Amino acid sequence: xxxxxxxxxxxxxxxxxxxxxxxxxxxxxNGKFIVDSSNLPESAAEGIRGHLKSQEHHIEEAxxxxxxxxxxxxxxxxxxxxxxxxxxxxxxxxxxxDQGFTLKPGQNAFYNxxxxxxxxxxxxxxxxxxxxxxxxxxxxxxxxTSLKCTGxxxxxxxxxxxxxxxDVDFYDISLVDGFNLPLVIAPINGxxxxxxAGCDGDLRQNCxxxxxxxxxxxxxxxxxxxxxxxxxxxxxxxxxxxxxxCLPSNYSRSFKQICPAAASYAFDDRSSIITCSASxxxxxxxxxx
Numbered sequence: 001x002x003x004x005x006x007x008x009x010x011x012x013x014x015x016x017x018x019x020x021x022x023x024x025x026x027x028x029x030n031g032k033f034i035v036d037s038s039n040l041p042e043s044a045a046e047g048i049r050g051h052l053k054s055q056e057h058h059i060e061e062a063x064x065x066x067x068x069x070x071x072x073x074x075x076x077x078x079x080x081x082x083x084x085x086x087x088x089x090x091x092x093x094x095x096x097x098d099q100g101f102t103l104k105p106g107q108n109a110f111y112n113x114x115x116x117x118x119x120x121x122x123x124x125x126x127x128x129x130x131x132x133x134x135x136x137x138x139x140x141x142x143x144x145t146s147l148k149c150t151g152x153x154x155x156x157x158x159x160x161x162x163x164x165x166x167d168v169d170f171y172d173i174s175l176v177d178g179f180n181l182p183l184v185i186a187p188i189n190g191x192x193x194x195x196x197a198g199c200d201g202d203l204r205q206n207c208x209x210x211x212x213x214x215x216x217x218x219x220x221x222x223x224x225x226x227x228x229x230x231x232x233x234x235x236x237x238x239x240x241x242x243x244x245x246c247l248p249s250n251y252s253r254s255f256k257q258i259c260p261a262a263a264s265y266a267f268d269d270r271s272s273i274i275t276c277s278a279s280x281x282x283x284x285x286x287x288x289x
Contacts, residue, residue, distance in 0.1 A: 075111040081286035088149040091120035100149040119163040140180040156221040158183040173262040179203040180221040184287035190278030199259030225251040236266035243267040
């Protein structure tokens with residue numbers, strides 16, 4: 001379970017106060033977060049531009065934690081949702097270090113990753129209930145039964161995917177496992193084809209009845225056709241395990257229509273995976289148009 005520390009007293013976060021969240025399972029300085037409780041602007045676009053400007057000193061602290069190493073990149077996770085979320089991070093590479101933590105509305109967190117073969121996935125868990133020992137479950141995006149992820153996420157959920165190197169990074173927003181929240185990636189100080197990737201539309205509002213996941217009569221997530229029907233054709237496997245045979249379905253087309261900058265099915269790579277070399281990436285949950 002993550003422990004929180006704040007400079008000064010009294011206890012309890014207040015607006016514009018800053019907390020440092022140290023994670024006891026982190027390797028050296030990797031996996032440390034700064035959580036900021038300042039309110040975000042209403043507009044996601046303004047949030048990406050204006051909020052970053054206001055957080056420059058926090059970003060600099062994140063850099064200093066890694067001794068200003070050029071082999072470290074910073075992810076800023078922003079909760080622009082109206083409700084608390086529980087981001088999950090699962091990684092592969094030299095500093096493989098899976099994470100999970102709480103992020104309240106208007107808060108952001110920083111995650112540092114080395115570029116030496118690092119790849120990972122970032123997503124939001126929703127409607128979670130964890131006890132004091134960090135044990136519990138979530139309505140969507142679960143990655144085990146603890147606050148810290150112990151494995152990959154369970155669909156349906158929207159996923160930010162990254163593969164980092166010293167020269168060029170690859171990133172995308174994937175709807176291959178379905179959708180639970182709008183999610184956007186924005187590169188900062190990037191070189192190359194550094195466009196914004198993601199899905200700022202809400203697929204839950206137009207989710208087909210056969211794909212919809214409901215709670216108390218409300219659609220809380222939208223499953224993928226592969227997850228629902230589990231056929232080779234929808235899952236791009238077997239005889240369909242190549243981009244020539246596996247084509248968009250009506251379901252993935254509906255995803256793509258609402259979220260053109262996200263991967264809607266397994267071979268939807270050409271228009272969805274972005275190559276860029278940036279020092280920082282902003283991952284915004286509940287980004288809105």
